Amino acid sequence: MSAATLPPAPDTTLRQLTAADRCDRCDAQAWLKTTDRAGLDLLWCAHHGRAHMPAFPDQGLEVVVDEREYLSAAPNPSEDAD
Numbered sequence: 001m002s003a004a005t006l007p008p009a010p011d012t013t014l015r016q017l018t019a020a021d022r023c024d025r026c027d028a029q030a031w032l033k034t035t036d037r038a039g040l041d042l043l044w045c046a047h048h049g050r051a052h053m054p055a056f057p058d059q060g061l062e063v064v065v066d067e068r069e070y071l072s073a074a075p076n077p078s079e080d081a082d
Contacts, residue, residue, distance in 0.1 A: 016033070017065060021033075021043055024044070025045070030044060031046045031049060031070070032044040032065065032066050033064050036062075037060040046071060
């Protein structure tokens with residue numbers, strides 16, 4: 001049996017948001033950044049971003065950073081266990 005080949009992980013060196021960036025709604029890690037018409041930024045976790053994204057255009061919000069693709073590339077601590 002051969003091992004399944006996984007697609008390459010996204011290059012995390014290009015990330016603009018860090019673990020210190022927190023969702024303005026719930027304080028979870030931010031994966032989306034939007035800017036409003038006045039140039040103010042809002043940060044969103046994946047859950048709240050997905051839930052509110054349909055209303056972004058009506059609210060004048062533009063997604064300027066979307067790093068949800070990195071969610072699947074997060075290291076799994078159990079893989080490092082010996």
